[in-house]
Amino acid sequence: MNPIILLDCSEALRQCASILRGAQTIVLTSHVNSDGDSLGSSLGLYHLLTQLGKTVHIVNPSAVPKSFRFLQGSEKIQVFDDSQHTALLASADVLVVLDANAPSRMRGMEAAIVGSPARKLVIDHHQEPQPFAEMYAVDTEACSTAELISRLVVLVGEEQFTRPLAECLYTGIMTDTGNFRFPRxxxxxxxxxxxxxxxxxxxTYIYENVFNQNPLNRSILLGKALSDLRLYHDGKLCVMTVARAMMQETGANEDQIEGFVELTLGLEGVQMGALVVELADMVKISLRSKGEIPVNQIAKHFGGGGHINAAGCRTHQHSFQRAQELIVEFAKPYL
Ligand SMILES: [Mn+2]
Incomplete structure (x- = not known):
């Protein structure tokens, strides 16, 4: 694949609009561990394209978390299964990757994406896109991929802002801006x-569905995690841990840990927060920071990535304990 030529994002969105208008069968996909923006942007684009009369499939590497199943169209999202979906991806006219910029972000779908002869478009706001697609509508200054889809809708026509589409894009923007408070x-x-x-x-309806439907065991797990918060580097780093035993005791699952890491930044004096979760066969790390502290640089040490103030990774290489020690060590130069 040739190196990427990154057009200005509005020009790239115009070209994406024209490629999509010319297509009939379109497959949308987004990163593993679906979140509000990956789902909101995909479903927003899904509504736009179905309104234009296209045949649209959404195939993702992960199932839709319960808190996003209120979004119209989410019931149509298929979880990738090699035996059915490799052929579907191969038969599409256009394949759009949203809220991700490298085929590896779609985990087990990587080969099916790379191998598909479909025209490939990337619509995303992450840094360092990988060369695998024909067109990249990337704006790393955008708050969310849903914001980019809103711009695409404007290009196609204001009348396309239907209620289901608007709900999906609102959800993507709300979640990726941390309820309208992140710097972008x-x-x-x-x-x-x-x-x-x-x-x-x-x-109100959207916030209620996304954030106010937690099961009790999530709160119990959160209580345990909060009671064991630790501070390092003169109180500038806060580390929260969730051991596997805590999840087993409370019957909580990985989806329910969503949102915990944000609470590490709520303590006076804390500039950087980390959440370390012990999963069955790996350790999941989520990092958050304030100001100019680049937590994506810390995530890179573990093979992960993300944004300056929000990043993460999953590692098989370090134990739960060792991952915590390494975060404290890697954070030191920045605090
Ligand atoms: Mn996003």
Missing amino acids: TTADVHRTIARLIEAGADP
């Missing part, structure tokens, strides 16, 4: 949000 929450983002609310997205 610009006035333009709020103008987009205003348009989505005008189109029928209801902030």
Whole structure:
């Protein structure tokens, strides 16, 4: 594959719109461990394309977490199964990768994506896209991939802002901006949000579904994790841990840990937070920071990545204990 030529994002979105208009069968996919933005942007694009009369399939490496099943169209999302979906990906006119920029982010789908003869488009806001696609609509300044899909909808036509589409894009923007507080929450983002609310997205309804439907065992697990928070480097680093035994005791699963890491930044003086989770066969690390502390650089030590203030990784190489020690060590130069 040739090196990527990154067009200006609005020009790339215009070209994506034209490629999509010319296609009939389109497959959408996004990164493993679906989140509000990967689902919101995919489903937003799904609604746009079905409204245009296209045949659209969404195939993801992971199932839809319960908190996003209220989104219209989420019931159509298929979890990748080699025996059915490799052929589906191969038969599509266009394959769109959303909220991810490397085939490896789709885990077990990597070979099916790379091997598909479909025209491939990437719509994303992460850094360092990998060369595998024809067109990259990438804006690393965008708050979310859903914001980029909103721009695409504007290019296609304002009348396309239907209620289901607006709800999906609102959900993507809300979750990826940490409820409208992360640094990329610009006035333009709020103008987009205003348009989505005008189109029928209801902030109360969406927040209720995404955040206020937790099972009791999640709160019990959170209580255990909070009671064992540890501070390092003069209180600038806060580490939260979730041991496998804690999950077994409470019957909580990995999905329910979503949102825990944000709480590490809530302590006075803390500049960086880490959540270390002991899974069956690996350790999951989530990192958050304030200001200029690049937690994606720390995630890179573990083979992960992300944004400057939010990054993560999964490692098989270090024990639960060792991963915690390494985070404390890697964080030191930045604090
Ligand atoms: Mn995103």
